Amino acid sequence: MAARSQLGEFELIVLLALLRVGENAYGVPIARVIEEITGREAGIGSVYAALERLEQKGMVSSSLGDSTPERGGRAKRYFRVTRAGLQQVRKTRKALVALWHELPQLEGGKA
Amino acid sequence: MTPSKPPALASWMLRHLLLSNRTEALEGDLLEEFQQRQSVAWYWRQVIGAIFASFANEVRADWVMVWTILFITAWACVLYAIPAVAWPVPMTVLFRLNHYLVAHGYYGTSTLHFIGYVFLYVMPFLFHLAGPLVIYLVVARNMNLRGFMRGLCAAAVAILCLSVIPFQPVLDYLSLHGLAYHWVQLWEVYEVAVMRQLIPLIAAMWVAQSGRKVVQPGVMAI
Numbered sequence: 067m068a069a070r071s072q073l074g075e076f077e078l079i080v081l082l083a084l085l086r087v088g089e090n091a092y093g094v095p096i097a098r099v100i101e102e103i104t105g106r107e108a109g110i111g112s113v114y115a116a117l118e119r120l121e122q123k124g125m126v127s128s129s130l131g132d133s134t135p136e137r138g139g140r141a142k143r144y145f146r147v148t149r150a151g152l153q154q155v156r157k158t159r160k161a162l163v164a165l166w167h168e169l170p171q172l173e174g175g176k177a
Numbered sequence: 178m179t180p181s182k183p184p185a186l187a188s189w190m191l192r193h194l195l196l197s198n199r200t201e202a203l204e205g206d207l208l209e210e211f212q213q214r215q216s217v218a219w220y221w222r223q224v225i226g227a228i229f230a231s232f233a234n235e236v237r238a239d240w241v242m243v244w245t246i247l248f249i250t251a252w253a254c255v256l257y258a259i260p261a262v263a264w265p266v267p268m269t270v271l272f273r274l275n276h277y278l279v280a281h282g283y284y285g286t287s288t289l290h291f292i293g294y295v296f297l298y299v300m301p302f303l304f305h306l307a308g309p310l311v312i313y314l315v316v317a318r319n320m321n322l323r324g325f326m327r328g329l330c331a332a333a334v335a336i337l338c339l340s341v342i343p344f345q346p347v348l349d350y351l352s353l354h355g356l357a358y359h360w361v362q363l364w365e366v367y368e369v370a371v372m373r374q375l376i377p378l379i380a381a382m383w384v385a386q387s388g389r390k391v392v393q394p395g396v397m398a399i
Contacts (some may be wrong), residue, residue, distance in 0.1 A: 080215065080273075082357075092202070092206065093205050093206035094210055097210075098230055109207050109221060109222070109223055109226035109227065109230065110203065110207055110210065110223055110227065111195075111203060111224070111226045111227020111228070111229075111230045111231070111365060112227070112230045114197065114199055114203050114206075114225055114227065114230070114231075115197070115227075115230035115231055115233065115234045118197060118199065119237070122238075130202070131396075133205075134205075136209060136211050136212060137205035137208050138204070138205065138208050140200060140201050140204055140205030140208065141202060141203060141205065142206070143199060143202035146346060157326065162399065170272060
């Protein structure tokens with residue numbers, strides 16, 4: 067279904083950060099990667115909301131880990147990108163690169 | 178002095194106001210990060226942001242439902258705020274028309290008189306159903322003639338169904354058996370407002386939107 071395979075800007079950022087973190091990705095490292103790369107503070111709640119939407123679209127899957135004392139006994143939720151998610155990222159990159167290609171306004175590095 | 182525990186009120190709000198089933202994991206993440214940052218302001222910012230983000234998720238998931246509720250609430254307010262201002266205008270036009278017809282001996286027979294009565298019956302329909310339905314569909318970016326007509330048919334069916342429910346005998350029975358007069362008056366207002374106006378309008382809005390295209394607002398299509 068077309069509507070379910072669409073990606074918002076922040077969703078795409080979260081997906082890419084999730085891929086960058088790799089194994090054992092959960093809210094905190096994902097938010098940190100986004101902060102490091104984009105230079106803007108990423109709310110952990112916003113990251114969770116985006117991950118929830120991505121999970122509903124079938125691009126991300128999650129599983130509960132063990133609870134740890136430094137987290138007040140609360141379990142971590144680990145996320146990973148699904149095959150459909152990976153496919154969507156590739157498709158998005160292709161579309162964006164095609165849109166960027168040979169734009170006169172972006173030539174010369176002044177824009 | 179640096180706090181070792183996050184603000185209790187913020188944690189309570191996170192547990193009770195978050196519209197998500199991921200509260201436990203999120204709370205653990207925030208606690209883990211709080212141990213490093215030790216900033217109460219940061220924690221509050223995160224909690225409020227998380228609550229808003231979860232609410233926004235709900236709105237995205239079923240924005241038609243949320244928009245319908247907001248619209249119908251606003252319209253219900255307008256319905257009772259405007260009549261005092263808006264009704265005298267068509268009524269004055271009608272009374273003047275009536276006086277003119279009587280004065281010129283046309284009463285009961287003329288085309289103008291017929292138009293006047295059509296106007297009298299059409300105005301409430303335009304004000305209570307067709308008007309708000311058009312505004313609703315235009316703002317929801319789904320205005321199309323077919324949806325609009327389907328909506329009006331649904332409103333007509335709702336009015337018909339509600340008009341066959343015998344409320345009056347029940348009300349008479351209750352008032353005979355001790356129901357206070359002010360409750361009877363309140364019911365009359367309720368019956369007109371809710372049964373004849375709001376429920377048909379909700380039915381119209383629901384049916385008009387039922388065949389909509391699936392579009393998520395604020396989503397970048399790639």
